[in-house]
Amino acid sequence: MKSPPEGPPSSGSSGSRAPPSHTGPLSIRGPGVTSGHTGSLQTRVPGALSSNVGAPSSVRPGPPSFRGGSTQPTRLGVVGITDRIEGVLAQFLSPAVRKSVIDCGVRQARVDRDSMREADLRRLLVEVKRGVQLFVRDQVQLERCVSQLNELDYAAPAPREILIDVRTEEDVLRARSAGRELCIEQMVSDVLLTKIVTAISELGRNIVRYAGSGEITVRTTASPQRAIEICAKDQGPGITNLPEILSGRYRSRHGMGAGLRGTKALMDDFDIQTGPGKGTMVTVRKFLG
Amino acid sequence: MIQASRVPIVGLFGNLIVSVQGGLTDGQVEQLREDVTGSIESRSPRGLIVDLSGVEILDSYLTRAIRDIALTARLMGVRTAVCGLRPAVAIALVEMDLEIPGVVTALNLERAVEMLAPVDEDELPDELVNEVPNEEPS
Incomplete structure (x- = not known):
């Protein structure tokens, strides 16, 4: 058995001595924490802000020239994705309607606005598109709207x-x-x-x-x-x-x-x-x- | 090395039920074959049911192993029913042209139990059939 890498001491194991100044719970962020099982898969999204400092060498980012020409999509992470969706919808829907479409989508897709992952984003977009279909009557407009939403979608799953x-x-x-x-x-x-x-x-x-x-x-x-x-x-x-x-x-x-x-x-x-x-x-x- | 856990084999209504869950290593599959034949000998069940509803995939090896288990059981005089194949698993099996000959398949565990039960009234002794109250209004 390999000993776990540095990280919060697991409770009950040898010499777990919490610093007295710490009153709150130990932070459970940082490298090593997620590797609960031995040999857990370490993956990395190229271009993403990597918090995975100690990733083993067996993981390589995708080839740099993966997307012909276009640079890596800037992954703002979570922040702003609903804003970006709203930006698209703003061309087609009134403020009240687009807000409810997005809120509804967030609920239906069961995503957490604050910590959205790639898969969450895709689910959210599916729901938003469904909502848009209800409110955008004009076929041409609808197609434009959906294709713009799709662009957000394609930006999401970076090559892995x-x-x-x-x-x-x-x-x-x-x-x-x-x-x-x-x-x-x-x-x-x-x-x-x-x-x-x-x-x-x-x-x-x-x-x-x-x-x-x-x-x-x-x-x-x-x-x-x-x-x-x-x-x-x-x-x-x-x-x-x-x-x-x-x-x-x-x-x-x-x-x-x-x-x-x-x-x-x-x-x-x-x-x-x-x-x-x-x-x-x-x-x-x-x-x- | 973590000791690979065994697939549980439980008895129900005179049948042996093997519920395969998740991914198995080849070693675990090998162990399962031994365990099943051992259990058949020691518990003399009426039938063997292999429940695959918890299996994420069936590849050529696991398919072959299940076939072998069923054939072995049949040689020992025990019928085998395989049940609970997820639709996606069944589709993949068909595309790979893999079959599990020598076994009956059932939609789910309940049907499998029904299949292996000796239900036919004709097969029951007369005195037993007569004891069943027939309250149909005529």
Whole structure:
């Protein structure tokens, strides 16, 4: 067991001696606190104000030139997003109506104005759009309004990338939750989410079983289409009978072979580079909406 | 290393019920296979129900493992019902062309229990059927 990084001493453990001057409860902010379980996933949103100072090296921000041309969206964080929505609505709705549309949206989406996350924002926008449809009668105006709201939406989910070192089955489970987390942030439907997480599981198991170790990267991409991309890479022995496996004629001792084939069937894009002694890299993509 | 927790196996109405929750490592699945066959031997159940409503995904390995468990149970004389597949999981299974042969499937746990119960009145001994009060107004 690794000892936890610096942070508030956990109550009851050795030598938790609160400074006498502190009357209030210990602040529970700061690095290390969120890592409740060992090996928790550390992720980072590139371009965001990173409070995650002690992020391990296994996490990389997304490639800098991710969005062709456009600079990283300035993420004001939470503040101001309802103001920005109101700014859009101001062109179409009277003050009283737009206020109630936003308030209603906040309630319906069950978001907290003070601590909104990406997924919250997307939910909020969905609700606001629903409200707008009720009040903006003119079709052309409505389309303009919705498309402007969509711009706020696209600015929201910054490209994300999570990298997991895979050595054991537990790592595969971690990779699965990473994929799930990313999907939820991207408002991916349950069916797509299930397919994506299944693919991660198959690719992860192949790494553990046939290569011993490797890594899985789950990332969002914006071009050419919004997609979730999974890249599984290892330096293992490589696959010698790839056509056979993908055709379904092959069955391994574990009844596998279904893994790669199944992954290919579940995903929209499937690319594999492998060869004897050259390791294996599988890149798959699932397009979103 | 954290000792991986086992999947609980409970008895209900003469059936064994295995409720798989969340993600399992391959090791846990392997353990489950042993535990199930062990429980079948020691508790001689009428049927085996594998409840998958808490499973987030079914990949090729887990599918295969469930198939193996069902086939083993059948060899031992116990019928298996699989129940509670989430819609998304079922869709993914179909797309991957994976099947679980040799088992009946049920919408939920309740239906699965019904399926495995020896209900048919024709199959019951006559004296038992006659004892059932029939109060239908005619």
